[in-house]
Amino acid sequence: MTTQARVSPPAAPARRGRLEVEGLAKTYRGKRRTFEAVRDLTFTVEAGELACVVGPSGAGKTTLLRCIAGLLPPSAGAVRLGGEPVLAPPPGMAVVFQEYARSLFPWLTVAQNVELPLRQKKLPKAARHGLVERSLAAVGLADVPDAHPWQLSGGMQQRVAIARALAYEPDVLLMDEPFAAVDAQTRAELEDLTRSLWHELRMTVLFVTHDIDEAVYLGEQVLVLSASPTVVLDSVAVDLPARREQLATRALPRFAELRAEVFTLIQRAKTYHTAPPAGEARA
Numbered sequence: 001m002t003t004q005a006r007v008s009p010p011a012a013p014a015r016r017g018r019l020e021v022e023g024l025a026k027t028y029r030g031k032r033r034t035f036e037a038v039r040d041l042t043f044t045v046e047a048g049e050l051a052c053v054v055g056p057s058g059a060g061k062t063t064l065l066r067c068i069a070g071l072l073p074p075s076a077g078a079v080r081l082g083g084e085p086v087l088a089p090p091p092g093m094a095v096v097f098q099e100y101a102r103s104l105f106p107w108l109t110v111a112q113n114v115e116l117p118l119r120q121k122k123l124p125k126a127a128r129h130g131l132v133e134r135s136l137a138a139v140g141l142a143d144v145p146d147a148h149p150w151q152l153s154g155g156m157q158q159r160v161a162i163a164r165a166l167a168y169e170p171d172v173l174l175m176d177e178p179f180a181a182v183d184a185q186t187r188a189e190l191e192d193l194t195r196s197l198w199h200e201l202r203m204t205v206l207f208v209t210h211d212i213d214e215a216v217y218l219g220e221q222v223l224v225l226s227a228s229p230t231v232v233l234d235s236v237a238v239d240l241p242a243r244r245e246q247l248a249t250r251a252l253p254r255f256a257e258l259r260a261e262v263f264t265l266i267q268r269a270k271t272y273h274t275a276p277p278a279g280e281a282r283a
């Protein structure tokens with residue numbers, strides 16, 4: 001499927017898409033248990049960059065994303081988008097979650113699902129309809145605006161979720177293991193769709209995955225997180241050609257080297273334990 005992504009004219013990546021995470025910590029406090037999920041995360045994703053985050057299961061990837069999206073208050077540290085602190089879901093950010101079936105409203109049509117956040121943005125009707133049409137075309141779904149999500153395949157539903165995020169014209173697109181629930185063929189198509197949309201629209205993308213190959217194939221930078229309590233263990237710059245192709249790119253010797261590098265870091269990440277904060281004994 002070819003993808004013509006052009007929601008609005010491409011612009012040089014604006015400073016407003018720069019994402020900074022500084023000293024981010026998150027401790028969950030329940031009645032019976034306190035759990036330090038994220039210890040200390042600091043990194044920057046430059047405006048217009050596509051960065052992937054990988055880490056062992058339970059490392060706090062979703063926690064990190066929810067803090068960045070302003071959906072969860074951090075215990076310490078700060079998130080800044082374009083230099084402005086993120087204290088609530090900011091207008092310049094959109095999120096695509098893994099569970100597309102739960103993030104789309106089954107009683108709304110495809111077009112109505114995509115339009116919903118634009119209504120909250122209080123855009124006039126004609127502008128909303130233009131954005132819906134162009135976003136659906138960008139993800140290859142121009143011909144099913146009146147279908148309901150449950151009439152579509154899983155991959156198509158995830159395309160609707162991506163279209164909804166794009167219609168919002170975000171400076172930063174956050175993606176939380178968005179393709180974990182689709183089959184391998186669809187996953188490859190959606191990976192290429194993500195790269196091509198990113199290329200066309202030059203937005204900042206932060207893509208969380210537990211799949212090392214996916215992180216290397218998609219990213220310009222791969223951030224490797226330690227096990228919980230989480231810190232950034234390392235950052236790997238992906239110096240593969242900008243135009244990626246599923247078979248050719250994955251067959252490159254450099255792809256294998258990068259994959260091995262990230263794999264080795266993940267193995268280290270599983271056993272990496274940060275020292276407890278000063279004054280606190282490790283149980």
Ligand SMILES: Nc1ncnc2c1ncn2[C@@H]1O[C@H](COP(=O)(O)OP(=O)(O)OP(=O)(O)O)[C@@H](O)[C@H]1O
Nearest residue numbers: 028035037056057058059060061062063064210228
């Ligand atoms: N609301 C909560 N209350 C208490 N602990 C939580 C809560 N949400 C997450 N955690 C814990 O925080 C840790 C990090 O969870 P999180 O879902 O962020 O990790 P993850 O890296 O996204 O995991 P996975 O790769 O398995 O999806 C886990 O140990 C989890 O049990």
